[in-house]
Amino acid sequence: MKKLVVYLLVGIIAFIAVFPIAWTVLGSFKDLRDLVSPVPKFVFKPTLANYAAVFAREGIRRGLQNSIIVTLSALTLGVVLGVPAAYAVSKMPARAKQQLQFFPLSLRFLPPVAIAIPFITLWLDVGWYDTHLALIITYLLISVSTIMWLSMAPFESIPISCQEAAKLDGCSYTQVFLRISLPLALPNLTGGFVFAFILIWNELLLALSLTSTNVTLPVSVAAIAAIGKELPWGMVNAAAITLLIPPLILVRFLGRSMSSAFFGS
Amino acid sequence: MIERKAAILFMIPALVVLIGISVVPTVRAVKMSFENRELRYQTQQYVGLENYRKLFSDRRFLNSVRVSALWELVTVGSTIPLAMLLAFFLFEYVPVGARRMMQIILILPVVVPRVSAAYIWRYIYSPIVGIVEYVLRILHAQPIAVLSDPQAALLAVSVVDVWQWATLFSIIFLGVLQSLPPGPLEAARVDGARNWQVHRYIVLPSIVSPLVSLTLVKMVESLRSFDLIYIMTEGGPGIVTETLDLYAYTTGIGLEGRVSYASSMAVLMLLGTLVTFGGVWTLSQRWRSS
Numbered sequence: 001m002k003k004l005v006v007y008l009l010v011g012i013i014a015f016i017a018v019f020p021i022a023w024t025v026l027g028s029f030k031d032l033r034d035l036v037s038p039v040p041k042f043v044f045k046p047t048l049a050n051y052a053a054v055f056a057r058e059g060i061r062r063g064l065q066n067s068i069i070v071t072l073s074a075l076t077l078g079v080v081l082g083v084p085a086a087y088a089v090s091k092m093p094a095r096a097k098q099q100l101q102f103f104p105l106s107l108r109f110l111p112p113v114a115i116a117i118p119f120i121t122l123w124l125d126v127g128w129y130d131t132h133l134a135l136i137i138t139y140l141l142i143s144v145s146t147i148m149w150l151s152m153a154p155f156e157s158i159p160i161s162c163q164e165a166a167k168l169d170g171c172s173y174t175q176v177f178l179r180i181s182l183p184l185a186l187p188n189l190t191g192g193f194v195f196a197f198i199l200i201w202n203e204l205l206l207a208l209s210l211t212s213t214n215v216t217l218p219v220s221v222a223a224i225a226a227i228g229k230e231l232p233w234g235m236v237n238a239a240a241i242t243l244l245i246p247p248l249i250l251v252r253f254l255g256r257s258m259s260s261a262f263f264g265s
Numbered sequence: 266m267i268e269r270k271a272a273i274l275f276m277i278p279a280l281v282v283l284i285g286i287s288v289v290p291t292v293r294a295v296k297m298s299f300e301n302r303e304l305r306y307q308t309q310q311y312v313g314l315e316n317y318r319k320l321f322s323d324r325r326f327l328n329s330v331r332v333s334a335l336w337e338l339v340t341v342g343s344t345i346p347l348a349m350l351l352a353f354f355l356f357e358y359v360p361v362g363a364r365r366m367m368q369i370i371l372i373l374p375v376v377v378p379r380v381s382a383a384y385i386w387r388y389i390y391s392p393i394v395g396i397v398e399y400v401l402r403i404l405h406a407q408p409i410a411v412l413s414d415p416q417a418a419l420l421a422v423s424v425v426d427v428w429q430w431a432t433l434f435s436i437i438f439l440g441v442l443q444s445l446p447p448g449p450l451e452a453a454r455v456d457g458a459r460n461w462q463v464h465r466y467i468v469l470p471s472i473v474s475p476l477v478s479l480t481l482v483k484m485v486e487s488l489r490s491f492d493l494i495y496i497m498t499e500g501g502p503g504i505v506t507e508t509l510d511l512y513a514y515t516t517g518i519g520l521e522g523r524v525s526y527a528s529s530m531a532v533l534m535l536l537g538t539l540v541t542f543g544g545v546w547t548l549s550q551r552w553r554s555s
Contacts, residue, residue: 006358013351014370017432021377023396024385040396085279088272100276102546107287109485109542113510114531117517118290118297120304121524141286144279173271202378204492205510209518218380218492225496231387233394240381247376254372 021244028237035233050238060239063220066132070207070216071200073136078143078196083189085144086151087177101152104145115141116209123210130211138206143196150192154185191255198247198254217243291535298529304522316529326530328504329512332419333488336508339423340430340487345480347431352438353464368436375433379492386425387412387497412498415505422490422497422506430486434479441475442468474548481545485538509534 027035029046054060082104089100119138120129128134158181166180207216215223221239224231298316302309320326351371355364377385389395392410401408411421445468453463491510494500500507500515507515509530517527 007363009354010359010363010367014367016428017370017374020385020389020428021373024381024388027388035394038399040399081279081282084275088275091272098550103280104283106539106542106546107283109482109538110287111488111510111531111534111538113491113513113517114294114535114538115290117513117524117527117531118293120518121297121302122290122293124304137286140282144283148279148283173268173275177275198376202376202380204378204380204495205489205514209514218378221384222380222492222496225384225499230391230393231384233388233391236384237388240384243378244381247378248373251372251376252369254376 024237025241027233028241030234030237032234050234051242053232053235054238054242057220059215059220059223060217060242063215063217064242066211066214067201067217070132070135070139071197073132074139074143074200075193075197077136077140078147079193081140082144082147083151083182084177086148087155087181089148090152090155101149104148107141107145108149110141112203112205116206119206120209130214132214135207135210135214135216138210139200139203142199142203146196146199147192150195151185151189154188154192155181157188158184188255190253194250194253194255198250201246294528294531294535297525298532300525302525304524309525312525316526319526320529320533325504325507326512329507329509332505332507333490333509335419336423336490337484337487339420340426340490341480341483343423343427344431344434344483345476347427348434348438349476351431351435352442355435355439356442357460364439368439371432371436373432374429377429379429380496382425382429383493383496386421386428390421413502415502418498418502419506422493425493425497426487426490430483434483437479438472438475441472445471474551478545478548481541481548485541485545488534488538 026042028050029048030041030044031047031049034041034044089097092100115138119134123129123131123134162180162184163176166176171179202218203216204218204222207219208222211219221243224236224239297309299311299313300309301312301315355367359367374382390397390411392398392408397411398408409417411417449467450463453467458466488510490508491514494506494508494511495514498506500511513527513530513534515521516530517524
Protein backbone atom coordinates (compact mmCIF):
# COMPACT_ATOMS: atom_id res chain seq x y z
CA MET A 1 0.00 0.00 0.00
CA LYS A 2 2.75 2.40 1.00
CA LYS A 3 4.70 1.33 -2.06
CA LEU A 4 1.71 2.13 -4.25
CA VAL A 5 1.45 5.66 -2.85
CA VAL A 6 5.18 6.20 -3.35
CA TYR A 7 5.03 5.14 -6.99
CA LEU A 8 1.91 7.21 -7.55
CA LEU A 9 3.74 10.27 -6.22
CA VAL A 10 6.81 9.48 -8.33
CA GLY A 11 4.51 9.26 -11.34
CA ILE A 12 2.90 12.62 -10.59
CA ILE A 13 6.28 14.31 -10.14
CA ALA A 14 7.61 12.87 -13.40
CA PHE A 15 4.38 13.92 -15.12
CA ILE A 16 4.73 17.53 -13.96
CA ALA A 17 8.34 17.65 -15.12
CA VAL A 18 7.74 16.14 -18.55
CA PHE A 19 4.12 16.83 -19.53
CA PRO A 20 4.52 20.51 -20.57
CA ILE A 21 7.31 19.55 -22.98
CA ALA A 22 5.49 16.49 -24.32
CA TRP A 23 2.25 18.43 -24.77
CA THR A 24 4.04 21.04 -26.87
CA VAL A 25 5.71 18.33 -28.95
CA LEU A 26 2.24 16.90 -29.66
CA GLY A 27 0.93 20.39 -30.41
CA SER A 28 3.68 20.98 -32.93
CA PHE A 29 2.31 18.12 -35.07
CA LYS A 30 -1.33 19.18 -34.92
CA ASP A 31 -3.25 20.98 -37.63
CA LEU A 32 -5.47 23.91 -36.72
CA ARG A 33 -8.59 21.80 -36.22
CA ASP A 34 -6.86 19.50 -33.73
CA LEU A 35 -5.31 22.47 -31.94
CA VAL A 36 -8.57 24.31 -31.29
CA SER A 37 -10.59 21.17 -30.54
CA PRO A 38 -12.58 21.83 -27.33
CA VAL A 39 -11.48 18.45 -25.93
CA PRO A 40 -7.65 18.10 -25.90
CA LYS A 41 -6.58 15.48 -28.43
CA PHE A 42 -3.93 12.91 -27.68
CA VAL A 43 -4.59 10.84 -30.79
CA PHE A 44 -4.67 12.67 -34.11
CA LYS A 45 -3.28 12.58 -37.61
CA PRO A 46 0.16 14.24 -37.36
CA THR A 47 1.21 16.90 -39.84
CA LEU A 48 4.58 18.44 -40.63
CA ALA A 49 2.96 21.63 -41.91
CA ASN A 50 3.91 23.58 -38.77
CA TYR A 51 7.60 22.80 -39.15
CA ALA A 52 7.36 23.68 -42.84
CA ALA A 53 5.82 27.02 -41.85
CA VAL A 54 8.58 27.66 -39.30
CA PHE A 55 11.37 26.97 -41.76
CA ALA A 56 9.62 28.98 -44.45
CA ARG A 57 10.35 32.06 -42.34
CA GLU A 58 13.51 33.75 -43.46
CA GLY A 59 14.19 34.99 -39.91
CA ILE A 60 14.17 31.48 -38.47
CA ARG A 61 16.53 30.11 -41.12
CA ARG A 62 18.96 32.97 -40.58
CA GLY A 63 18.59 32.67 -36.84
CA LEU A 64 19.44 28.98 -36.95
CA GLN A 65 22.47 29.61 -39.13
CA ASN A 66 23.70 32.49 -36.96
CA SER A 67 23.10 30.54 -33.75
CA ILE A 68 25.21 27.66 -35.03
CA ILE A 69 28.05 29.97 -36.10
CA VAL A 70 28.04 32.10 -32.97
CA THR A 71 27.57 29.28 -30.44
CA LEU A 72 30.21 27.01 -31.93
CA SER A 73 32.74 29.86 -32.32
CA ALA A 74 32.27 31.08 -28.76
CA LEU A 75 32.46 27.50 -27.51
CA THR A 76 35.65 26.69 -29.44
CA LEU A 77 37.37 29.84 -28.23
CA GLY A 78 36.11 29.10 -24.74
CA VAL A 79 37.71 25.65 -24.84
CA VAL A 80 41.00 26.91 -26.30
CA LEU A 81 41.31 29.67 -23.70
CA GLY A 82 39.56 28.10 -20.72
CA VAL A 83 40.99 24.58 -20.57
CA PRO A 84 44.72 25.45 -20.39
CA ALA A 85 43.90 28.17 -17.84
CA ALA A 86 41.96 25.69 -15.71
CA TYR A 87 44.90 23.28 -15.90
CA ALA A 88 47.36 25.92 -14.72
CA VAL A 89 45.08 27.02 -11.89
CA SER A 90 44.48 23.43 -10.75
CA LYS A 91 48.21 22.99 -10.17
CA MET A 92 48.58 26.12 -8.04
CA PRO A 93 48.94 26.32 -4.26
CA ALA A 94 45.58 26.22 -2.43
CA ARG A 95 45.36 29.91 -1.55
CA ALA A 96 46.07 31.31 -4.99
CA LYS A 97 43.77 28.68 -6.42
CA GLN A 98 40.84 29.82 -4.30
CA GLN A 99 41.23 33.41 -5.42
CA LEU A 100 41.49 32.45 -9.07
CA GLN A 101 38.48 30.14 -8.85
CA PHE A 102 36.26 32.88 -7.50
CA PHE A 103 36.82 35.15 -10.47
CA PRO A 104 35.37 33.08 -13.37
CA LEU A 105 32.51 31.85 -11.20
CA SER A 106 31.54 35.38 -10.15
CA LEU A 107 31.28 36.39 -13.81
CA ARG A 108 28.67 33.70 -14.38
CA PHE A 109 26.35 35.66 -12.14
CA LEU A 110 26.55 39.13 -13.68
CA PRO A 111 23.04 40.31 -14.63
CA PRO A 112 22.87 40.09 -18.45
CA VAL A 113 20.99 43.37 -18.85
CA ALA A 114 23.78 45.17 -16.99
CA ILE A 115 26.26 43.78 -19.53
CA ALA A 116 24.02 44.35 -22.55
CA ILE A 117 23.54 48.09 -22.06
CA PRO A 118 27.22 49.12 -22.03
CA PHE A 119 28.04 46.62 -24.78
CA ILE A 120 25.49 48.17 -27.15
CA THR A 121 27.21 51.55 -27.02
CA LEU A 122 30.64 49.92 -27.12
CA TRP A 123 29.89 47.95 -30.30
CA LEU A 124 28.13 50.95 -31.85
CA ASP A 125 31.18 53.12 -31.16
CA VAL A 126 33.64 50.65 -32.71
CA GLY A 127 31.25 49.92 -35.59
CA TRP A 128 30.84 46.22 -34.77
CA TYR A 129 27.19 46.36 -33.67
CA ASP A 130 25.09 43.59 -35.28
CA THR A 131 28.13 41.52 -36.34
CA HIS A 132 28.92 37.90 -35.48
CA LEU A 133 32.28 39.00 -34.12
CA ALA A 134 30.78 41.33 -31.51
CA LEU A 135 28.34 38.69 -30.31
CA ILE A 136 31.04 36.00 -30.17
CA ILE A 137 33.34 38.24 -28.13
CA THR A 138 30.49 39.08 -25.76
CA TYR A 139 29.64 35.38 -25.37
CA LEU A 140 33.26 34.61 -24.41
CA LEU A 141 32.24 36.01 -21.05
CA ILE A 142 29.95 32.98 -20.69
CA SER A 143 32.02 30.33 -22.44
CA VAL A 144 35.49 31.07 -21.02
CA SER A 145 34.27 31.54 -17.46
CA THR A 146 32.03 28.45 -17.46
CA ILE A 147 34.58 26.17 -19.09
CA MET A 148 37.43 27.43 -16.93
CA TRP A 149 35.39 26.95 -13.76
CA LEU A 150 34.13 23.46 -14.64
CA SER A 151 37.45 22.17 -15.98
CA MET A 152 39.41 22.61 -12.76
CA ALA A 153 37.97 19.62 -10.89
CA PRO A 154 38.65 17.10 -13.70
CA PHE A 155 42.31 18.13 -13.75
CA GLU A 156 42.58 17.95 -9.97
CA SER A 157 41.35 14.37 -9.98
CA ILE A 158 44.17 13.08 -12.19
CA PRO A 159 46.75 11.17 -10.14
CA ILE A 160 49.89 13.26 -9.71
CA SER A 161 52.12 10.21 -10.23
CA CYS A 162 51.39 9.93 -13.98
CA GLN A 163 52.38 13.53 -14.49
CA GLU A 164 55.49 13.21 -12.31
CA ALA A 165 56.63 10.17 -14.29
CA ALA A 166 56.23 12.04 -17.57
CA LYS A 167 58.21 14.95 -16.16
CA LEU A 168 61.06 12.62 -15.16
CA ASP A 169 61.07 11.31 -18.72
CA GLY A 170 61.91 14.84 -19.81
CA CYS A 171 58.48 16.11 -20.84
CA SER A 172 57.98 19.87 -20.62
CA TYR A 173 54.99 21.53 -18.94
CA THR A 174 53.18 21.80 -22.27
CA GLN A 175 54.00 18.20 -23.20
CA VAL A 176 52.73 16.88 -19.87
CA PHE A 177 49.52 18.82 -20.46
CA LEU A 178 49.00 17.69 -24.05
CA ARG A 179 50.12 14.06 -23.76
CA ILE A 180 49.13 13.07 -20.23
CA SER A 181 46.74 15.40 -18.42
CA LEU A 182 44.46 16.47 -21.26
CA PRO A 183 43.71 12.95 -22.60
CA LEU A 184 43.13 11.68 -19.04
CA ALA A 185 40.81 14.54 -18.10
CA LEU A 186 38.96 14.79 -21.41
CA PRO A 187 36.05 12.45 -20.62
CA ASN A 188 35.26 14.58 -17.56
CA LEU A 189 35.75 17.88 -19.36
CA THR A 190 32.96 17.38 -21.89
CA GLY A 191 30.21 17.96 -19.32
CA GLY A 192 31.46 21.53 -18.88
CA PHE A 193 31.64 22.09 -22.64
CA VAL A 194 28.05 20.89 -23.03
CA PHE A 195 26.93 23.15 -20.19
CA ALA A 196 28.56 26.17 -21.87
CA PHE A 197 26.99 25.24 -25.21
CA ILE A 198 23.51 25.08 -23.69
CA LEU A 199 23.94 28.42 -21.87
CA ILE A 200 24.94 30.21 -25.08
CA TRP A 201 22.45 28.41 -27.34
CA ASN A 202 19.59 29.39 -25.01
CA GLU A 203 20.70 33.00 -24.45
CA LEU A 204 18.17 35.68 -25.43
CA LEU A 205 18.82 39.08 -23.87
CA LEU A 206 22.36 39.75 -25.13
CA ALA A 207 21.56 38.58 -28.64
CA LEU A 208 18.36 40.62 -28.67
CA SER A 209 20.29 43.73 -27.60
CA LEU A 210 23.40 43.37 -29.75
CA THR A 211 21.87 42.41 -33.09
CA SER A 212 19.20 43.75 -35.40
CA THR A 213 19.54 41.69 -38.59
CA ASN A 214 22.12 39.05 -37.60
CA VAL A 215 19.76 37.62 -34.99
CA THR A 216 20.16 34.24 -33.27
CA LEU A 217 17.50 31.52 -33.09
CA PRO A 218 16.10 32.48 -29.64
CA VAL A 219 15.62 36.05 -30.93
CA SER A 220 13.80 34.99 -34.09
CA VAL A 221 11.66 32.52 -32.15
CA ALA A 222 10.85 35.24 -29.60
CA ALA A 223 9.86 37.54 -32.47
CA ILE A 224 6.82 35.34 -33.18
CA ALA A 225 5.24 36.61 -29.96
CA ALA A 226 4.89 40.03 -31.53
CA ILE A 227 2.60 38.72 -34.27
CA GLY A 228 -0.68 39.05 -32.42
CA LYS A 229 -2.58 38.59 -29.20
CA GLU A 230 -3.49 34.92 -29.73
CA LEU A 231 -0.57 33.15 -31.32
CA PRO A 232 -0.42 30.83 -34.37
CA TRP A 233 -0.01 27.90 -31.99
CA GLY A 234 1.01 25.21 -34.45
CA MET A 235 3.91 27.26 -35.69
CA VAL A 236 4.84 28.57 -32.24
CA ASN A 237 4.98 25.04 -30.85
CA ALA A 238 7.11 23.86 -33.75
CA ALA A 239 9.48 26.83 -33.29
CA ALA A 240 9.77 26.26 -29.53
CA ILE A 241 10.58 22.58 -30.11
CA THR A 242 13.11 23.36 -32.86
CA LEU A 243 14.98 25.62 -30.44
CA LEU A 244 14.77 23.01 -27.69
CA ILE A 245 16.11 20.01 -29.63
CA PRO A 246 19.90 20.60 -29.28
CA PRO A 247 19.84 21.03 -25.46
CA LEU A 248 17.53 18.03 -25.12
CA ILE A 249 19.88 15.82 -27.13
CA LEU A 250 22.92 17.07 -25.22
CA VAL A 251 21.46 16.79 -21.72
CA ARG A 252 22.75 13.27 -21.15
CA PHE A 253 26.33 14.46 -21.67
CA LEU A 254 26.04 17.01 -18.87
CA GLY A 255 27.29 14.59 -16.26
CA ARG A 256 27.96 16.19 -12.90
CA SER A 257 28.69 19.62 -14.33
CA MET A 258 25.17 20.83 -13.59
CA SER A 259 25.56 20.61 -9.84
CA SER A 260 29.22 21.65 -9.79
CA ALA A 261 28.19 24.73 -11.74
CA PHE A 262 26.51 26.07 -8.63
CA PHE A 263 29.07 25.35 -6.01
CA GLY A 264 32.17 23.37 -5.15
CA SER A 265 32.53 20.23 -7.20
CA MET B 266 61.15 28.48 -12.75
CA ILE B 267 60.47 27.53 -16.37
CA GLU B 268 57.44 25.67 -15.14
CA ARG B 269 56.10 28.78 -13.42
CA LYS B 270 56.50 30.77 -16.62
CA ALA B 271 54.63 28.11 -18.57
CA ALA B 272 51.82 28.12 -16.03
CA ILE B 273 51.45 31.87 -16.36
CA LEU B 274 51.41 31.61 -20.14
CA PHE B 275 48.62 29.05 -19.87
CA MET B 276 46.50 31.42 -17.80
CA ILE B 277 47.18 34.86 -19.26
CA PRO B 278 45.02 34.66 -22.43
CA ALA B 279 41.92 33.51 -20.56
CA LEU B 280 42.36 36.01 -17.74
CA VAL B 281 43.02 38.91 -20.10
CA VAL B 282 39.89 38.08 -22.10
CA LEU B 283 37.73 37.65 -19.00
CA ILE B 284 38.99 40.81 -17.33
CA GLY B 285 38.63 42.74 -20.58
CA ILE B 286 35.06 41.73 -21.30
CA SER B 287 33.91 42.19 -17.73
CA VAL B 288 35.76 45.33 -16.65
CA VAL B 289 35.30 47.32 -19.87
CA PRO B 290 31.47 47.16 -19.85
CA THR B 291 31.31 47.68 -16.09
CA VAL B 292 33.44 50.81 -16.22
CA ARG B 293 31.44 51.97 -19.23
CA ALA B 294 28.15 51.42 -17.41
CA VAL B 295 29.36 53.47 -14.45
CA LYS B 296 30.64 56.24 -16.72
CA MET B 297 27.44 56.33 -18.80
CA SER B 298 25.31 56.46 -15.68
CA PHE B 299 26.81 59.92 -14.99
CA GLU B 300 25.98 61.13 -18.52
CA ASN B 301 22.85 61.79 -20.54
CA ARG B 302 23.54 59.58 -23.54
CA GLU B 303 20.62 58.46 -25.70
CA LEU B 304 20.94 56.14 -28.68
CA ARG B 305 19.31 58.56 -31.13
CA TYR B 306 21.70 61.46 -30.42
CA GLN B 307 25.40 61.64 -31.20
CA THR B 308 26.51 63.72 -28.22
CA GLN B 309 26.39 63.34 -24.46
CA GLN B 310 27.27 65.41 -21.42
CA TYR B 311 28.30 64.76 -17.85
CA VAL B 312 25.28 65.22 -15.60
CA GLY B 313 26.58 63.93 -12.27
CA LEU B 314 24.07 62.10 -10.13
CA GLU B 315 21.08 63.34 -12.13
CA ASN B 316 20.12 59.84 -13.40
CA TYR B 317 20.19 58.34 -9.93
CA ARG B 318 18.16 61.24 -8.56
CA LYS B 319 15.59 60.73 -11.31
CA LEU B 320 15.45 57.00 -10.65
CA PHE B 321 14.26 57.45 -7.11
CA SER B 322 11.37 59.66 -8.15
CA ASP B 323 10.50 57.49 -11.17
CA ARG B 324 7.33 55.67 -10.15
CA ARG B 325 7.73 53.10 -12.89
CA PHE B 326 11.23 52.28 -11.61
CA LEU B 327 9.97 51.98 -8.05
CA ASN B 328 7.19 49.72 -9.35
CA SER B 329 9.75 47.49 -11.09
CA VAL B 330 11.78 47.24 -7.89
CA ARG B 331 8.64 46.17 -6.06
CA VAL B 332 7.74 43.64 -8.78
CA SER B 333 11.30 42.27 -8.75
CA ALA B 334 11.23 41.93 -4.97
CA LEU B 335 7.91 40.10 -5.19
CA TRP B 336 9.30 37.88 -7.96
CA GLU B 337 12.34 37.07 -5.83
CA LEU B 338 10.17 36.28 -2.85
CA VAL B 339 7.81 34.01 -4.79
CA THR B 340 10.39 32.16 -6.89
CA VAL B 341 13.07 31.71 -4.22
CA GLY B 342 10.46 31.08 -1.55
CA SER B 343 8.85 28.24 -3.48
CA THR B 344 11.86 26.79 -5.31
CA ILE B 345 13.92 26.01 -2.22
CA PRO B 346 11.24 24.38 0.01
CA LEU B 347 9.79 22.42 -2.93
CA ALA B 348 13.21 21.19 -3.99
CA MET B 349 14.00 20.11 -0.44
CA LEU B 350 10.69 18.33 -0.05
CA LEU B 351 11.23 16.51 -3.35
CA ALA B 352 14.79 15.56 -2.43
CA PHE B 353 13.73 14.20 0.99
CA PHE B 354 10.94 12.22 -0.62
CA LEU B 355 13.26 10.69 -3.23
CA PHE B 356 15.94 9.99 -0.61
CA GLU B 357 13.64 8.43 2.00
CA TYR B 358 11.03 6.50 0.07
CA VAL B 359 12.18 5.87 -3.48
CA PRO B 360 14.41 2.85 -4.24
CA VAL B 361 17.73 3.57 -5.92
CA GLY B 362 16.74 2.36 -9.39
CA ALA B 363 13.68 4.58 -9.66
CA ARG B 364 15.67 7.39 -8.08
CA ARG B 365 18.22 7.25 -10.91
CA MET B 366 15.43 7.48 -13.44
CA MET B 367 13.96 10.48 -11.64
CA GLN B 368 17.36 12.19 -11.70
CA ILE B 369 17.31 11.97 -15.50
CA ILE B 370 13.72 13.20 -15.75
CA LEU B 371 14.08 16.05 -13.28
CA ILE B 372 17.01 17.60 -15.10
CA LEU B 373 14.96 18.12 -18.28
CA PRO B 374 13.01 21.30 -17.41
CA VAL B 375 16.09 23.39 -16.67
CA VAL B 376 17.79 22.76 -20.02
CA VAL B 377 14.70 23.95 -21.90
CA PRO B 378 15.61 27.34 -23.39
CA ARG B 379 13.66 29.99 -21.51
CA VAL B 380 12.21 31.23 -24.80
CA SER B 381 10.80 27.74 -25.40
CA ALA B 382 9.68 27.35 -21.79
CA ALA B 383 7.79 30.64 -22.03
CA TYR B 384 5.91 29.48 -25.13
CA ILE B 385 5.30 25.99 -23.73
CA TRP B 386 3.55 27.48 -20.72
CA ARG B 387 1.79 30.20 -22.66
CA TYR B 388 0.29 27.35 -24.70
CA ILE B 389 -0.82 25.62 -21.50
CA TYR B 390 -2.31 28.85 -20.09
CA SER B 391 -3.93 29.97 -23.34
CA PRO B 392 -7.57 31.02 -22.75
CA ILE B 393 -8.56 29.53 -26.13
CA VAL B 394 -6.52 26.37 -26.74
CA GLY B 395 -4.97 25.91 -23.29
CA ILE B 396 -5.28 22.73 -21.29
CA VAL B 397 -5.70 24.63 -18.00
CA GLU B 398 -8.78 26.26 -19.45
CA TYR B 399 -10.13 22.82 -20.38
CA VAL B 400 -9.60 21.43 -16.89
CA LEU B 401 -11.31 24.46 -15.35
CA ARG B 402 -14.24 23.97 -17.73
CA ILE B 403 -14.69 20.34 -16.66
CA LEU B 404 -14.63 21.42 -13.04
CA HIS B 405 -17.27 24.03 -13.88
CA ALA B 406 -14.93 26.69 -12.55
CA GLN B 407 -14.77 30.15 -14.03
CA PRO B 408 -12.05 30.03 -16.72
CA ILE B 409 -9.65 32.98 -16.55
CA ALA B 410 -6.95 34.26 -18.86
CA VAL B 411 -4.26 34.01 -16.18
CA LEU B 412 -1.61 35.94 -18.08
CA SER B 413 -3.83 38.99 -18.58
CA ASP B 414 -5.19 38.93 -15.05
CA PRO B 415 -3.43 41.53 -12.86
CA GLN B 416 -3.74 39.35 -9.74
CA ALA B 417 -2.57 36.09 -11.31
CA ALA B 418 -0.08 37.06 -14.05
CA LEU B 419 3.10 37.27 -11.98
CA LEU B 420 2.23 34.08 -10.13
CA ALA B 421 1.53 32.26 -13.40
CA VAL B 422 4.92 33.26 -14.83
CA SER B 423 6.72 32.32 -11.62
CA VAL B 424 5.27 28.80 -11.91
CA VAL B 425 7.45 28.38 -15.01
CA ASP B 426 10.55 29.52 -13.15
CA VAL B 427 9.83 27.16 -10.27
CA TRP B 428 9.11 24.31 -12.72
CA GLN B 429 12.61 24.77 -14.17
CA TRP B 430 14.58 25.36 -10.97
CA ALA B 431 12.89 23.33 -8.23
CA THR B 432 13.39 20.20 -10.35
CA LEU B 433 17.10 20.89 -10.81
CA PHE B 434 17.66 21.90 -7.20
CA SER B 435 15.92 18.74 -5.97
CA ILE B 436 18.60 16.70 -7.74
CA ILE B 437 21.36 18.85 -6.25
CA PHE B 438 19.83 18.48 -2.75
CA LEU B 439 19.48 14.75 -3.33
CA GLY B 440 23.20 14.64 -4.13
CA VAL B 441 23.92 16.42 -0.85
CA LEU B 442 21.73 13.99 1.12
CA GLN B 443 23.34 10.98 -0.53
CA SER B 444 26.78 12.24 0.39
CA LEU B 445 25.96 12.50 4.12
CA PRO B 446 27.80 9.91 6.19
CA PRO B 447 25.22 7.20 7.11
CA GLY B 448 26.75 6.58 10.57
CA PRO B 449 25.04 9.30 12.66
CA LEU B 450 21.67 8.66 10.97
CA GLU B 451 21.73 4.98 11.83
CA ALA B 452 22.94 5.63 15.36
CA ALA B 453 20.00 7.98 15.94
CA ARG B 454 17.55 5.43 14.53
CA VAL B 455 18.99 2.71 16.74
CA ASP B 456 18.55 5.03 19.71
CA GLY B 457 14.88 5.18 18.83
CA ALA B 458 14.70 8.62 17.25
CA ARG B 459 11.59 9.24 15.18
CA ASN B 460 11.86 10.03 11.51
CA TRP B 461 11.15 13.73 11.91
CA GLN B 462 13.63 13.92 14.78
CA VAL B 463 16.36 12.43 12.61
CA HIS B 464 15.59 15.06 9.96
CA ARG B 465 15.27 17.95 12.36
CA TYR B 466 18.29 17.28 14.56
CA ILE B 467 20.75 15.39 12.37
CA VAL B 468 20.09 15.94 8.67
CA LEU B 469 19.04 19.58 8.79
CA PRO B 470 22.11 20.93 10.66
CA SER B 471 24.45 19.18 8.25
CA ILE B 472 22.80 20.63 5.16
CA VAL B 473 22.39 24.21 6.40
CA SER B 474 25.44 25.46 4.55
CA PRO B 475 24.59 24.07 1.06
CA LEU B 476 21.02 25.17 1.71
CA VAL B 477 22.06 28.75 2.32
CA SER B 478 24.43 28.89 -0.63
CA LEU B 479 21.82 27.42 -2.99
CA THR B 480 19.29 29.95 -1.73
CA LEU B 481 21.70 32.77 -2.54
CA VAL B 482 22.44 31.23 -5.96
CA LYS B 483 18.71 31.15 -6.67
CA MET B 484 18.38 34.77 -5.55
CA VAL B 485 20.97 35.85 -8.09
CA GLU B 486 19.54 33.55 -10.74
CA SER B 487 16.04 34.96 -10.13
CA LEU B 488 17.25 38.39 -11.16
CA ARG B 489 17.18 36.98 -14.71
CA SER B 490 13.45 36.95 -15.18
CA PHE B 491 13.68 38.77 -18.51
CA ASP B 492 13.16 35.98 -21.07
CA LEU B 493 10.06 34.51 -19.43
CA ILE B 494 8.35 37.82 -18.76
CA TYR B 495 9.30 39.34 -22.12
CA ILE B 496 7.54 36.53 -23.98
CA MET B 497 4.71 35.65 -21.61
CA THR B 498 3.40 39.08 -20.57
CA GLU B 499 5.78 41.80 -21.82
CA GLY B 500 5.48 43.27 -18.34
CA GLY B 501 1.70 43.46 -18.56
CA PRO B 502 -1.12 43.72 -17.95
CA GLY B 503 -0.10 47.38 -17.57
CA ILE B 504 3.13 47.18 -15.63
CA VAL B 505 2.17 44.62 -12.98
CA THR B 506 4.81 42.10 -14.14
CA GLU B 507 7.48 44.59 -15.19
CA THR B 508 10.64 43.53 -13.35
CA LEU B 509 13.87 45.52 -13.08
CA ASP B 510 15.63 43.88 -16.01
CA LEU B 511 12.58 44.27 -18.23
CA TYR B 512 12.26 47.96 -17.36
CA ALA B 513 16.00 48.53 -17.85
CA TYR B 514 15.69 46.82 -21.23
CA THR B 515 12.67 48.86 -22.29
CA THR B 516 14.22 52.19 -21.34
CA GLY B 517 17.75 51.47 -22.46
CA ILE B 518 17.49 49.13 -25.41
CA GLY B 519 13.92 48.80 -26.59
CA LEU B 520 12.02 51.73 -28.03
CA GLU B 521 13.36 54.51 -25.86
CA GLY B 522 17.12 54.03 -26.11
CA ARG B 523 17.93 56.08 -23.00
CA VAL B 524 21.15 54.15 -22.39
CA SER B 525 22.50 56.42 -19.68
CA TYR B 526 19.37 56.25 -17.61
CA ALA B 527 19.28 52.47 -18.01
CA SER B 528 22.97 52.32 -17.06
CA SER B 529 22.21 53.74 -13.66
CA MET B 530 19.80 50.81 -13.13
CA ALA B 531 22.46 48.42 -14.42
CA VAL B 532 24.95 49.79 -11.90
CA LEU B 533 22.53 49.27 -9.02
CA MET B 534 21.85 45.69 -10.20
CA LEU B 535 25.58 44.98 -10.47
CA LEU B 536 26.14 46.19 -6.92
CA GLY B 537 23.30 44.02 -5.61
CA THR B 538 24.59 40.95 -7.43
CA LEU B 539 28.16 41.44 -6.25
CA VAL B 540 27.13 41.71 -2.61
CA THR B 541 24.90 38.62 -2.83
CA PHE B 542 27.48 36.65 -4.73
CA GLY B 543 30.26 37.49 -2.30
CA GLY B 544 28.01 35.96 0.35
CA VAL B 545 27.48 32.79 -1.67
CA TRP B 546 31.16 32.23 -2.17
CA THR B 547 32.20 32.88 1.41
CA LEU B 548 29.55 30.51 2.69
CA SER B 549 30.23 27.72 0.22
CA GLN B 550 33.96 27.94 0.98
CA ARG B 551 33.23 27.64 4.67
CA TRP B 552 31.03 24.63 3.92
CA ARG B 553 33.70 22.93 1.84
CA SER B 554 36.45 23.46 4.36
CA SER B 555 34.37 22.28 7.31
